[in-house]
Amino acid sequence: MPWARSRYPWRSWLEVNAFRIAALTALVSLMMSARVSDASDDVQRGEQIYDRCLACHALERNRTGPKHCGLFGRRAGSVPGFEYSKAMRRSGIVWNEATLDAFLAHPMRAVPGTTMGYAGIESPQERSDLIAYLRSASASAAHCR
Amino acid sequence: MSSFLKLAQADVLDAPRRAFLERSGGLLSASAIALMAGCESLAAKNAMADDGSDARILNTALAAELEAVAAYQLGADSGLLQPATQRLALTFQGHHRAHADLLAATVRKLGGAPAQPKSDYGFPVERLKAQDDVLRFAAQLEKGAVSAYLGAVPVFEDRQLAKAAASILGDEAMHWAVLRHALGEEPVPVAFVA
Numbered sequence: 587m588p589w590a591r592s593r594y595p596w597r598s599w600l601e602v603n604a605f606r607i608a609a610l611t612a613l614v615s616l617m618m619s620a621r622v623s624d625a626s627d628d629v630q631r632g633e634q635i636y637d638r639c640l641a642c643h644a645l646e647r648n649r650t651g652p653k654h655c656g657l658f659g660r661r662a663g664s665v666p667g668f669e670y671s672k673a674m675r676r677s678g679i680v681w682n683e684a685t686l687d688a689f690l691a692h693p694m695r696a697v698p699g700t701t702m703g704y705a706g707i708e709s710p711q712e713r714s715d716l717i718a719y720l721r722s723a724s725a726s727a728a729h730c731r
Numbered sequence: 732m733s734s735f736l737k738l739a740q741a742d743v744l745d746a747p748r749r750a751f752l753e754r755s756g757g758l759l760s761a762s763a764i765a766l767m768a769g770c771e772s773l774a775a776k777n778a779m780a781d782d783g784s785d786a787r788i789l790n791t792a793l794a795a796e797l798e799a800v801a802a803y804q805l806g807a808d809s810g811l812l813q814p815a816t817q818r819l820a821l822t823f824q825g826h827h828r829a830h831a832d833l834l835a836a837t838v839r840k841l842g843g844a845p846a847q848p849k850s851d852y853g854f855p856v857e858r859l860k861a862q863d864d865v866l867r868f869a870a871q872l873e874k875g876a877v878s879a880y881l882g883a884v885p886v887f888e889d890r891q892l893a894k895a896a897a898s899i900l901g902d903e904a905m906h907w908a909v910l911r912h913a914l915g916e917e918p919v920p921v922a923f924v925a
Contacts, residue, residue, distance in 0.1 A: 642879060704886070
């Protein structure tokens with residue numbers, strides 16, 4: 587048996603592969619930090635796209651449109667104190683990445699009768715960035731107490 | 732007879748509307764006046780397959796314009812603005828009021844109930860401590876308004892209403908640029924707005 591030569595076969599295996607393990611660890615950590623950085627870039631780009639929403643929306647308060655704090659997992663048409671269209675109240679939508687993506691692509695087609703008279707965001711990348719920002723900001727303690 | 736047909740048979744400029752146009756004087760652009768005419772062209776199309784979406788879009792824009800009027804009032808009353816800036820704020824407020832009046836009149840013509848001003852907009856007053864804070868707050872609203880109108884223009888059923896919305900968009904883009912300039916920022920930072 588090959589490992590019979592050493593009393594601690596795992597030790598010699600570690601010694602032989604130490605360089606590979608270190609390289610692999612470094613690679614994985616690099617990939618993870620790249621992913622974190624990508625996610626952070628998404629949120630930053632999304633924040634800039636959110637500027638387009640600021641005529642009507644805010645994170646922390648209802649305006650012409652409802653507030654966005656607590657958006658994810660919320661049933662559409664359910665923010666207290668905001669007067670929704672009948673269409674939105676009856677839409678049955680629960681906001682998540684998929685429903686937001688469909689709505690933001692073309693609000694008036696997704697929910698005919700919505701008061702959000704807006705053509706939508708055509709670019710899937712922009713929608714994805716905006717949703718990443720909304721996910722982060724709508725649960726942020728700084729904005730949403 | 733539907734309200735749209737009544738509109739179609741009405742004078743192009745009935746008395747109250749004429750009075751409104753006279754009151755508004757130079758503030759109304761040709762496109763804005765066309766908005767009123769747009770009601771007639773919408774009416775002429777009868778009520779065909781109209782689900783009231785134009786009135787809803789206009790009403791949403793109206794609600795945002797009313798908030799802008801209140802926001803400029805907040806700025807003007809803040810005591811933070813220098814006299815020249817205050818004059819500018821009041822001029823821009825006048826534009827928003829003219830937009831709001833016109834949008835409300837058009838919503839009414841389309842048979843809708845115009846949005847009303849809120850008693851409290853919950854503005855973030857705690858963040859307004861200097862003139863630049865007020866200008867930045869106003870610039871943010873104007874930038875958002877430009878995007879909102881840009882998003883509304885393609886979805887109007889009536890092209891005259893789209894044209895009028897584009898006219899308002901142009902005005903609010905100018906506000907945004909002037910406010911950026913007042914803040915010492917590049918007035919027109921990009922070739923295209925989004």
